[in-house]
Amino acid sequence: MFIPKWILVIASLLIASFVAWSLLLASGRNPLPFPDPGSRIFAAQSRRAKDAVVALLARHGLKERFRFNTKGVQRSILWDGTIINYSSPDISRKLGSATSSIGLVSDDPTSSANDAAEFLRSKGFVARVVLDAEPTLPIAFVVTDAMPGTVLNFRRSVIHLPKPQPVDDAAQ
Helix, strand or coil: CCCHHHHHHHHHHHHHHHHHHHHHHHCCCCCCCCCCCCCCEECCCCHHHHHHHHHHHHHCCEEEEEEECCEEEEEEEECEEEEEEEEEEHHHHHHCCEEEEEEEEECCCHHHHHHHHHHHHHHCCCCEEEEECCCCCCEEEEEEECCEEEEEEECCHHHCCCCCECCHHHHH
Protein backbone atom coordinates (compact mmCIF):
# COMPACT_ATOMS: atom_id res chain seq x y z
CA MET A 1 0.00 0.00 0.00
CA PHE A 2 1.35 3.42 -0.98
CA ILE A 3 1.22 6.22 1.60
CA PRO A 4 2.45 9.64 0.49
CA LYS A 5 5.47 10.96 2.41
CA TRP A 6 3.72 14.18 3.38
CA ILE A 7 1.00 12.18 5.18
CA LEU A 8 3.66 10.21 7.06
CA VAL A 9 5.45 13.42 8.05
CA ILE A 10 2.25 15.09 9.29
CA ALA A 11 1.14 11.94 11.15
CA SER A 12 4.58 11.62 12.76
CA LEU A 13 4.54 15.26 13.88
CA LEU A 14 1.05 14.89 15.33
CA ILE A 15 1.99 11.73 17.22
CA ALA A 16 5.22 13.30 18.51
CA SER A 17 3.34 16.42 19.64
CA PHE A 18 0.71 14.35 21.42
CA VAL A 19 3.35 12.23 23.17
CA ALA A 20 5.30 15.34 24.24
CA TRP A 21 2.15 17.04 25.55
CA SER A 22 1.13 13.86 27.40
CA LEU A 23 4.54 13.62 29.06
CA LEU A 24 4.46 17.27 30.09
CA LEU A 25 0.92 16.89 31.39
CA ALA A 26 1.87 13.79 33.39
CA SER A 27 4.84 15.61 34.92
CA GLY A 28 2.70 18.57 35.99
CA ARG A 29 4.11 20.97 33.39
CA ASN A 30 1.20 21.35 31.00
CA PRO A 31 2.19 24.01 28.45
CA LEU A 32 -1.42 24.55 27.33
CA PRO A 33 -4.26 26.33 29.11
CA PHE A 34 -6.37 23.18 29.07
CA PRO A 35 -7.43 21.04 30.71
CA ASP A 36 -7.91 23.60 33.49
CA PRO A 37 -8.11 21.68 36.79
CA GLY A 38 -8.70 24.80 38.90
CA SER A 39 -6.14 25.93 41.45
CA ARG A 40 -4.96 25.70 45.01
CA ILE A 41 -4.12 29.08 46.46
CA PHE A 42 -2.10 29.92 49.54
CA ALA A 43 -1.68 33.37 51.06
CA ALA A 44 1.57 34.86 52.29
CA GLN A 45 1.70 37.52 55.01
CA SER A 46 3.53 40.06 52.82
CA ARG A 47 4.95 40.57 49.34
CA ARG A 48 8.40 39.76 50.69
CA ALA A 49 7.08 36.55 52.26
CA LYS A 50 5.41 35.58 48.96
CA ASP A 51 8.68 36.04 47.10
CA ALA A 52 10.58 34.02 49.71
CA VAL A 53 8.09 31.13 49.61
CA VAL A 54 8.11 31.10 45.79
CA ALA A 55 11.94 31.00 45.81
CA LEU A 56 11.91 28.18 48.37
CA LEU A 57 9.42 26.15 46.35
CA ALA A 58 11.56 26.66 43.23
CA ARG A 59 14.51 25.12 45.08
CA HIS A 60 12.35 22.01 45.48
CA GLY A 61 11.20 21.77 41.87
CA LEU A 62 7.97 23.83 41.97
CA LYS A 63 9.00 26.70 39.73
CA GLU A 64 7.06 29.86 39.01
CA ARG A 65 5.43 29.92 35.58
CA PHE A 66 3.46 33.17 35.55
CA ARG A 67 2.79 36.26 37.58
CA PHE A 68 -0.71 37.64 37.60
CA ASN A 69 -0.99 40.86 39.56
CA THR A 70 -4.02 43.05 40.02
CA LYS A 71 -4.53 46.18 42.09
CA GLY A 72 -5.20 44.17 45.25
CA VAL A 73 -3.46 40.81 44.74
CA GLN A 74 0.10 39.83 43.79
CA ARG A 75 0.10 36.25 42.40
CA SER A 76 2.81 33.77 41.51
CA ILE A 77 1.41 30.83 39.54
CA LEU A 78 3.58 27.73 39.68
CA TRP A 79 3.87 25.08 36.97
CA ASP A 80 1.59 22.67 38.84
CA GLY A 81 -1.18 25.29 39.10
CA THR A 82 -0.52 26.17 42.74
CA ILE A 83 -0.80 29.90 43.43
CA ILE A 84 1.09 31.77 46.13
CA ASN A 85 -0.33 35.23 46.64
CA TYR A 86 -0.33 38.29 48.77
CA SER A 87 -3.67 40.09 49.08
CA SER A 88 -4.19 43.66 50.20
CA PRO A 89 -5.66 44.05 53.69
CA ASP A 90 -8.97 45.21 52.15
CA ILE A 91 -9.36 42.03 50.07
CA SER A 92 -8.20 39.86 52.95
CA ARG A 93 -10.84 41.45 55.19
CA LYS A 94 -13.61 40.83 52.61
CA LEU A 95 -12.66 37.15 52.55
CA GLY A 96 -12.58 36.67 56.32
CA SER A 97 -8.75 36.71 56.44
CA ALA A 98 -8.62 33.35 54.63
CA THR A 99 -5.11 31.98 54.09
CA SER A 100 -5.96 29.44 51.43
CA SER A 101 -8.46 28.83 48.68
CA ILE A 102 -9.67 26.05 46.46
CA GLY A 103 -10.23 27.43 42.97
CA LEU A 104 -12.88 25.74 40.85
CA VAL A 105 -13.62 26.30 37.17
CA SER A 106 -17.18 27.23 36.25
CA ASP A 107 -19.00 28.58 33.21
CA ASP A 108 -21.04 30.81 35.56
CA PRO A 109 -18.98 31.63 38.68
CA THR A 110 -21.72 33.62 40.41
CA SER A 111 -24.32 30.91 40.00
CA SER A 112 -21.87 28.19 41.08
CA ALA A 113 -20.87 30.18 44.19
CA ASN A 114 -24.52 30.73 45.12
CA ASP A 115 -25.25 27.03 44.62
CA ALA A 116 -22.23 26.05 46.74
CA ALA A 117 -23.24 28.44 49.53
CA GLU A 118 -26.81 27.13 49.50
CA PHE A 119 -25.52 23.54 49.60
CA LEU A 120 -23.29 24.30 52.59
CA ARG A 121 -26.13 26.11 54.39
CA SER A 122 -28.39 23.08 53.78
CA LYS A 123 -25.75 20.99 55.59
CA GLY A 124 -25.86 23.33 58.60
CA PHE A 125 -22.86 25.57 57.87
CA VAL A 126 -22.66 29.32 57.54
CA ALA A 127 -21.75 30.39 54.02
CA ARG A 128 -21.75 33.71 52.23
CA VAL A 129 -20.91 34.70 48.67
CA VAL A 130 -18.47 37.54 48.01
CA LEU A 131 -18.56 38.93 44.46
CA ASP A 132 -16.60 42.16 44.89
CA ALA A 133 -13.34 40.97 46.43
CA GLU A 134 -11.51 41.64 43.17
CA PRO A 135 -13.84 43.69 40.97
CA THR A 136 -11.47 43.54 37.97
CA LEU A 137 -11.72 39.74 37.80
CA PRO A 138 -14.85 37.57 37.41
CA ILE A 139 -14.22 35.50 40.54
CA ALA A 140 -16.95 34.58 43.01
CA PHE A 141 -15.89 33.51 46.51
CA VAL A 142 -17.66 31.43 49.13
CA VAL A 143 -16.63 32.13 52.71
CA THR A 144 -17.78 29.37 55.04
CA ASP A 145 -17.22 28.05 58.53
CA ALA A 146 -17.07 24.54 57.04
CA MET A 147 -13.41 25.27 56.22
CA PRO A 148 -11.96 27.85 58.63
CA GLY A 149 -9.24 29.94 57.01
CA THR A 150 -10.11 28.65 53.54
CA VAL A 151 -12.46 30.00 50.90
CA LEU A 152 -13.80 28.48 47.73
CA ASN A 153 -13.45 30.51 44.57
CA PHE A 154 -15.26 30.00 41.32
CA ARG A 155 -13.83 31.39 38.10
CA ARG A 156 -14.12 30.91 34.39
CA SER A 157 -11.52 28.81 32.59
CA VAL A 158 -8.07 30.37 32.36
CA ILE A 159 -8.61 30.99 28.64
CA HIS A 160 -11.32 33.52 29.59
CA LEU A 161 -9.14 35.44 32.07
CA PRO A 162 -6.67 38.22 31.29
CA LYS A 163 -3.26 37.03 30.13
CA PRO A 164 -0.70 36.54 32.95
CA GLN A 165 2.91 37.68 32.72
CA PRO A 166 5.35 34.84 31.82
CA VAL A 167 8.27 34.39 34.19
CA ASP A 168 11.77 34.21 32.74
CA ASP A 169 13.43 31.02 34.07
CA ALA A 170 16.88 32.58 33.60
CA ALA A 171 15.99 35.37 36.04
CA GLN A 172 15.33 32.94 38.88
